[in-house]
Amino acid sequence: MNETSFFDGLIGVASSYAGEIDFLILVVLVSVGVWFIAAEVVFFWLILKFRAKPGEKAQYIDGKDKRHKRWVTRPHFAVLAFDIAIIVISFQVWHHVKIDLPDNPDSELRIIGQQWAWTFQHPGADNVLDTDDDIFTVDDLHVEVGKTYLFRLEATDVLHSFSVPVWRIKQDAIPGRSITGWFQPTEAGAFEVQCAEICGFGHGVMRAEVHVETTGEHTAWMVTNAPAAVANLEVLNNG
Amino acid sequence: MAELATVPVPPPHAGEEDHAHHGPQGWLKYLWSTDHKVIAMQYMFTGMFMAIVGGFMAYVFRMQLAFPGFEVPGFGMVSPGEYNALVTNHGTIMIFWVAMPVLLAAFGNYLIPLMIGADDMVFPKINRLSFQVFFVSTVVILASLFVEGGGFAGAWTAYPPLSASAEYNLTDLGSTLWLVGVGLEFVAFLLGGINFITTLMNSRAPGMRAFDVPVVVWMIVIASILFMLSVGPLLAGAIMLLFDQTIGTGFFDPAAGGDPILWQHLFWFFGHPEVYVVLLPAMGFVAEIMTTFARKKLFAYKTVIFTVVATGVLSFFVWAHHQFIAGIDPRMANIFTITTLLISVPIAELCFVYIATLYGGSITLNTPMLWALAFIAEFLIGGVTGIFLGAAGATIYFHDTYFVLAHFHYTFFPIAIIGTFAAFTYWFPKMFGRMMDDRLGKIHFWGTIIPFNFIFIPLFVLGMGGQHRRIYNYEHFTELAGPGFQNMRVLATVALLVMLLFQLVFFYNCFKSWRSGKRASSNPWRANSLEWTTESPPPHGNWRPDKMPVVYRGPYEYSVPDRDDDHWPQNAPN
Structure with missing residues (x-):
């Protein structure tokens, strides 16, 4: 029973639940990885795009307008959705490893x-x-x-x-x-x-x-x- | 000014002429001054000195990890006991004697009165007492390193029974002095917090409404409230632990009917809000700097304030995520997984708001702005790696590994180091009346940021490889002693050495700019908030008596349409 995980090369997988924990870590890695890369890309793009140019004034945006605000509110609902997915998988792993003890241990x-x-x-x-x-x-x-x-x-x-x-x-x-x-x-x-x-x-x-x-x-x-x-x-x- | 200490609600701009000539003169004024700016500098320089102490400790134990068995230049051989004492006191000092005094006390003291248009704090004598207690606590913690048996070596979390008995920790006097020092430090910040909150409530300039207050002032005050609400249980716990150590009580001793896990609850009930106590001031600095150098209004000011309040409230319900595998009822982990992942929502929201603020801006990348932007870029790494650790299932593996260590350094380093450098370089002209050298500032910036990532990214990998914390020599572990892992340890250490070396540029820049920098005008950055309406540096009493500011608008009115000027100071009538 030789499972593979993205930890290959770093550390072995040698128990029945090691693979589950690794899977949870992979799920978190992918979901936060997407967010992280998206946030950094937007961030650096904004810095490059809106560098000060002579004679050009910055825009006046107070963030109260719904059309503007949704650029912040929609992502944060999406963050919440990812959180819930992670919570569900984490619960399953946690229950299996830490709460549900085997009925007939050898x-x-x-x-x-x-x-x-x-x-x-x-x-x-x-x-x-x-x-x-x-x-x-x-x-x-x-x-x-x-x-x-x-x-x-x-x-x-x-x-x-x-x-x-x-x-x-x-x-x-x-x-x-x-x-x-x-x-x-x-x-x-x-x-x-x-x-x-x-x-x-x-x-x-x-x-x-x-x-x-x-x-x-x-x-x-x-x-x-x-x-x-x-x-x-x-x-x-x-x- | 001293009279004000007994006046519950000081009239705005009170006692201007009196206090210009009162109080001690000469060098004594630095010892007994009640001027918030002098006290701010006392906190600042004490904090910076302690940062050097804490940095030296990091140098010693990183050298030991990279080159085990060799003498560390400037220290000598590192014994396992000394190693434990070094990591313990590095953590303690960096959080309680660097992050807290610099972010909260130094900048809180300096900025709050200046940014709300007050001539000083409302309780100047309590303010002075706060620093004096803090100074005593500094002497105590430094003394604890040199007593017989050495400094306390039970980790900065001081879990009993190890911390409770010299029989176990072998640092009899060191652990008691450590506890006394930390306890005194808490008292100092309670005194300071009272002042911050009261001053914001009572001493705002005429015309300044709640939502005209700059975000950084709100953040520092909310941080003080969080601190004051969370520190009580730990202060009580610290006294219980002191009794366990010295007079034989058994609050945390299972043999005497006590419970070691009780300490963990008391510690982390404070310890997690504490993260936000230091985070909020740093986020405040970043808001001020980003709006100034992007010439932009802060995106959704009220959302920021309410989000911070929500974060603060939620931060009181996440503490047990530090204890998932500590022996608490495993069903409790479910609750704390939910609250911990939920707190990612307001924090993500804050990051989104800051990023959105850049949109449509006119961005100038000078030294303070680089630091502020780096804060966002680096703090995001600290934030997203926290999700791994908030999920209880993943923490079974990651708990107490270098993954945790790298995660919280990616939060604390942006907060305490990047945030401080951002604020220091931004307000330097106001504090010292001189401009800092921008070229040297940028050299220092890149010389700090690049090595920082080379220190901690390898540590993430080591943590994923199963390397646990607080082990003085990994040669004893066959699974961890391989050349691949050892090379990463060496890489992290070399990066640390490079980073420490580049701090010399900072000190040189400070000294050079302070001596011979270009004289700063009152408002060199063309910013809006009130501290820029007075001279650089501000006189005693902050404004000349006839020039106390009156406020007409919020602090972020940059690039307002139909105005020629791209900034609109808060005190300008039109």
């Missing part, structure tokens, strides 16, 4: 921001969060491609913001609250997490990675990193 995660690292709590083999086989990692999130994830985003000290640019996901993490969101990765690979809310001295290095794996890779990772297996390994190493 799995659930907990993401915890603290100065200056991300802790990820994976549900482990039983696929239930907050049980003994949960896998905790720091700065490495492991998910399976194509699966839908519900996450609970928390913070322990100050505000942080969980942002994975290729997924177009961003949500602030707030101490004292647990914010629910979702994502569905569509591309396998390793992608970067940036903290998007200034969180102190180490904000600039608060980087993590998401590892989007195929089913086989993900199962293998779960097996080697299951708490029991890790404990055994530690016994072997220390023993």
